[in-house]
Amino acid sequence: MFAYLRGTVVGHQSEGGHRSALILEVNGVGYRLLVTSHLLRQYPPSAEVVQIFTHLSVREDQMLLYGFASAAERDLFLRLIRVNGVGPQMALSLLDTLPLPELVQAIVSGNTRRLSRAPGVGNKTAERIALELKAALSAWRQEMGLTTPASSLPTEAIREELELTLLALGYSDREIQAALTAVAQTSTLAKNSDPEAWLREAITWLSANT
Numbered sequence: 147m148f149a150y151l152r153g154t155v156v157g158h159q160s161e162g163g164h165r166s167a168l169i170l171e172v173n174g175v176g177y178r179l180l181v182t183s184h185l186l187r188q189y190p191p192s193a194e195v196v197q198i199f200t201h202l203s204v205r206e207d208q209m210l211l212y213g214f215a216s217a218a219e220r221d222l223f224l225r226l227i228r229v230n231g232v233g234p235q236m237a238l239s240l241l242d243t244l245p246l247p248e249l250v251q252a253i254v255s256g257n258t259r260r261l262s263r264a265p266g267v268g269n270k271t272a273e274r275i276a277l278e279l280k281a282a283l284s285a286w287r288q289e290m291g292l293t294t295p296a297s298s299l300p301t302e303a304i305r306e307e308l309e310l311t312l313l314a315l316g317y318s319d320r321e322i323q324a325a326l327t328a329v330a331q332t333s334t335l336a337k338n339s340d341p342e343a344w345l346r347e348a349i350t351w352l353s354a355n356t
Contacts, residue, residue, distance in 0.1 A: 180211065182238050
Protein backbone atom coordinates (compact mmCIF):
# COMPACT_ATOMS: atom_id res chain seq x y z
CA MET A 147 0.00 0.00 0.00
CA PHE A 148 2.81 2.43 0.93
CA ALA A 149 6.15 2.21 -0.92
CA TYR A 150 7.70 4.96 1.15
CA LEU A 151 6.84 8.04 3.21
CA ARG A 152 8.59 11.39 3.05
CA GLY A 153 8.29 13.75 6.01
CA THR A 154 9.93 14.92 9.23
CA VAL A 155 10.77 12.84 12.28
CA VAL A 156 8.93 14.31 15.28
CA GLY A 157 9.49 11.65 17.90
CA HIS A 158 10.89 8.30 19.01
CA GLN A 159 9.37 5.51 21.06
CA SER A 160 11.71 2.83 22.41
CA GLU A 161 10.00 -0.36 23.49
CA GLY A 162 13.13 -2.25 24.51
CA GLY A 163 15.35 -4.68 22.67
CA HIS A 164 15.10 -4.33 18.92
CA ARG A 165 11.54 -2.98 18.99
CA SER A 166 11.50 0.77 18.47
CA ALA A 167 9.07 3.19 16.87
CA LEU A 168 9.65 6.36 14.92
CA ILE A 169 6.94 9.01 14.50
CA LEU A 170 7.03 10.52 11.02
CA GLU A 171 4.84 13.53 10.23
CA VAL A 172 3.67 13.65 6.62
CA ASN A 173 1.37 16.52 5.58
CA GLY A 174 0.08 16.97 9.11
CA VAL A 175 -0.45 13.25 9.76
CA GLY A 176 1.75 11.37 12.22
CA TYR A 177 2.69 7.82 11.18
CA ARG A 178 4.07 5.35 13.72
CA LEU A 179 6.70 3.17 12.07
CA LEU A 180 8.28 0.15 13.75
CA VAL A 181 12.00 0.33 12.98
CA THR A 182 15.37 -1.00 14.13
CA SER A 183 17.21 0.85 16.86
CA HIS A 184 19.91 1.52 14.25
CA LEU A 185 17.43 3.43 12.07
CA LEU A 186 16.18 5.27 15.14
CA ARG A 187 19.71 6.57 15.78
CA GLN A 188 20.09 7.47 12.11
CA TYR A 189 17.04 9.76 12.14
CA PRO A 190 16.78 11.88 15.29
CA PRO A 191 13.84 14.32 15.54
CA SER A 192 14.61 17.14 13.13
CA ALA A 193 13.03 19.59 10.71
CA GLU A 194 14.92 17.90 7.90
CA VAL A 195 12.75 15.97 5.43
CA VAL A 196 13.64 12.26 5.22
CA GLN A 197 12.39 9.37 3.12
CA ILE A 198 11.68 6.04 4.79
CA PHE A 199 10.69 2.90 2.89
CA THR A 200 7.73 1.09 4.39
CA HIS A 201 5.81 -2.16 4.63
CA LEU A 202 2.24 -2.35 5.95
CA SER A 203 1.39 -5.55 7.81
CA VAL A 204 -2.34 -6.21 8.10
CA ARG A 205 -3.58 -8.65 10.73
CA GLU A 206 -7.03 -9.51 11.95
CA ASP A 207 -6.68 -7.31 15.03
CA GLN A 208 -4.19 -4.63 13.98
CA MET A 209 -2.24 -2.89 11.24
CA LEU A 210 1.48 -2.32 11.74
CA LEU A 211 3.70 -0.09 9.62
CA TYR A 212 7.40 -1.00 9.39
CA GLY A 213 10.09 1.44 8.30
CA PHE A 214 13.44 0.84 6.56
CA ALA A 215 16.42 2.89 5.45
CA SER A 216 16.39 1.47 1.91
CA ALA A 217 14.30 -0.54 -0.52
CA ALA A 218 16.89 -3.33 -0.31
CA GLU A 219 16.51 -3.54 3.48
CA ARG A 220 12.73 -3.73 3.12
CA ASP A 221 13.07 -6.42 0.44
CA LEU A 222 15.25 -8.56 2.69
CA PHE A 223 12.80 -8.07 5.58
CA LEU A 224 9.98 -9.40 3.38
CA ARG A 225 12.09 -12.40 2.35
CA LEU A 226 12.97 -13.14 5.97
CA ILE A 227 9.38 -13.13 7.26
CA ARG A 228 8.41 -15.66 4.59
CA VAL A 229 10.74 -18.19 6.23
CA ASN A 230 8.85 -20.51 8.56
CA GLY A 231 9.38 -19.46 12.17
CA VAL A 232 10.66 -15.96 11.36
CA GLY A 233 8.32 -13.17 12.37
CA PRO A 234 8.66 -9.41 11.88
CA GLN A 235 10.34 -8.90 15.25
CA MET A 236 13.00 -11.52 14.52
CA ALA A 237 13.56 -10.06 11.06
CA LEU A 238 14.10 -6.61 12.62
CA SER A 239 16.50 -8.17 15.12
CA LEU A 240 18.57 -9.64 12.29
CA LEU A 241 18.60 -6.34 10.40
CA ASP A 242 19.66 -4.52 13.55
CA THR A 243 22.47 -6.92 14.46
CA LEU A 244 24.42 -6.86 11.18
CA PRO A 245 24.85 -4.27 8.42
CA LEU A 246 22.82 -5.28 5.36
CA PRO A 247 25.73 -6.55 3.17
CA GLU A 248 27.11 -8.58 6.08
CA LEU A 249 23.71 -10.09 6.89
CA VAL A 250 23.23 -11.15 3.28
CA GLN A 251 26.77 -12.57 3.20
CA ALA A 252 26.11 -14.57 6.37
CA ILE A 253 22.96 -16.07 4.83
CA VAL A 254 24.57 -16.86 1.47
CA SER A 255 27.64 -18.44 3.08
CA GLY A 256 25.55 -20.37 5.59
CA ASN A 257 27.28 -18.73 8.55
CA THR A 258 24.73 -19.77 11.15
CA ARG A 259 27.05 -18.77 13.99
CA ARG A 260 26.86 -15.14 12.90
CA LEU A 261 23.11 -15.29 12.24
CA SER A 262 22.38 -16.79 15.66
CA ARG A 263 24.00 -13.80 17.36
CA ALA A 264 20.80 -11.86 16.69
CA PRO A 265 18.52 -11.92 19.76
CA GLY A 266 15.84 -14.58 19.43
CA VAL A 267 17.54 -16.46 16.57
CA GLY A 268 18.51 -20.01 17.54
CA ASN A 269 20.73 -22.39 15.59
CA LYS A 270 17.83 -24.24 13.96
CA THR A 271 16.21 -21.01 12.82
CA ALA A 272 19.55 -19.74 11.49
CA GLU A 273 19.98 -22.97 9.53
CA ARG A 274 16.47 -22.66 8.10
CA ILE A 275 17.09 -19.07 7.02
CA ALA A 276 20.33 -19.99 5.25
CA LEU A 277 18.80 -23.07 3.62
CA GLU A 278 15.73 -21.28 2.27
CA LEU A 279 17.29 -17.97 1.21
CA LYS A 280 20.91 -18.47 0.22
CA ALA A 281 20.23 -19.42 -3.41
CA ALA A 282 17.87 -16.52 -4.07
CA LEU A 283 20.01 -13.99 -2.19
CA SER A 284 23.16 -14.98 -4.04
CA ALA A 285 21.79 -13.43 -7.25
CA TRP A 286 19.74 -10.73 -5.52
CA ARG A 287 22.71 -9.19 -3.74
CA GLN A 288 24.50 -8.73 -7.06
CA GLU A 289 21.48 -6.85 -8.43
CA MET A 290 21.34 -4.65 -5.33
CA GLY A 291 25.08 -3.99 -5.20
CA LEU A 292 25.42 -5.52 -1.75
CA THR A 293 28.59 -7.50 -2.32
CA THR A 294 31.46 -6.98 0.11
CA PRO A 295 35.14 -6.70 -0.86
CA ALA A 296 35.84 -10.25 0.25
CA SER A 297 39.29 -10.34 -1.34
CA SER A 298 40.54 -7.69 1.07
CA LEU A 299 38.90 -9.05 4.22
CA PRO A 300 40.84 -11.29 6.62
CA THR A 301 40.44 -15.05 6.49
CA GLU A 302 37.46 -16.56 8.30
CA ALA A 303 39.64 -17.85 11.16
CA ILE A 304 41.23 -14.44 11.73
CA ARG A 305 37.88 -12.71 11.36
CA GLU A 306 36.27 -14.92 13.99
CA GLU A 307 39.13 -14.19 16.39
CA LEU A 308 38.74 -10.47 15.79
CA GLU A 309 34.98 -10.57 16.28
CA LEU A 310 35.25 -12.44 19.59
CA THR A 311 37.90 -10.03 20.87
CA LEU A 312 35.93 -6.93 19.88
CA LEU A 313 32.71 -8.36 21.31
CA ALA A 314 34.53 -8.89 24.61
CA LEU A 315 35.57 -5.23 24.48
CA GLY A 316 31.91 -4.22 24.36
CA TYR A 317 31.39 -3.43 20.68
CA SER A 318 28.23 -4.61 18.92
CA ASP A 319 28.14 -6.95 15.92
CA ARG A 320 27.02 -4.09 13.69
CA GLU A 321 29.91 -1.88 14.83
CA ILE A 322 32.41 -4.71 14.37
CA GLN A 323 31.28 -5.56 10.83
CA ALA A 324 31.33 -1.89 9.84
CA ALA A 325 34.85 -1.53 11.24
CA LEU A 326 36.24 -4.59 9.47
CA THR A 327 34.69 -3.54 6.17
CA ALA A 328 36.04 -0.01 6.53
CA VAL A 329 39.52 -1.22 7.45
CA ALA A 330 39.52 -3.63 4.50
CA GLN A 331 38.71 -0.79 2.13
CA THR A 332 41.16 1.77 3.44
CA SER A 333 44.15 -0.11 4.82
CA THR A 334 47.02 -1.92 3.15
CA LEU A 335 46.58 -5.04 5.27
CA ALA A 336 46.83 -8.27 3.31
CA LYS A 337 44.06 -10.84 3.48
CA ASN A 338 46.17 -13.16 5.62
CA SER A 339 47.69 -10.42 7.75
CA ASP A 340 48.55 -10.63 11.41
CA PRO A 341 45.31 -10.51 13.46
CA GLU A 342 46.92 -8.06 15.90
CA ALA A 343 47.42 -5.58 13.06
CA TRP A 344 43.75 -5.94 12.06
CA LEU A 345 42.73 -5.51 15.69
CA ARG A 346 44.72 -2.30 16.07
CA GLU A 347 43.25 -0.86 12.86
CA ALA A 348 39.71 -1.88 13.83
CA ILE A 349 39.95 -0.35 17.32
CA THR A 350 41.37 2.86 15.84
CA TRP A 351 38.43 3.06 13.42
CA LEU A 352 35.89 2.26 16.16
CA SER A 353 37.37 4.88 18.49
CA ALA A 354 36.96 7.51 15.79
CA ASN A 355 33.50 6.47 14.57
CA THR A 356 31.51 5.25 17.57
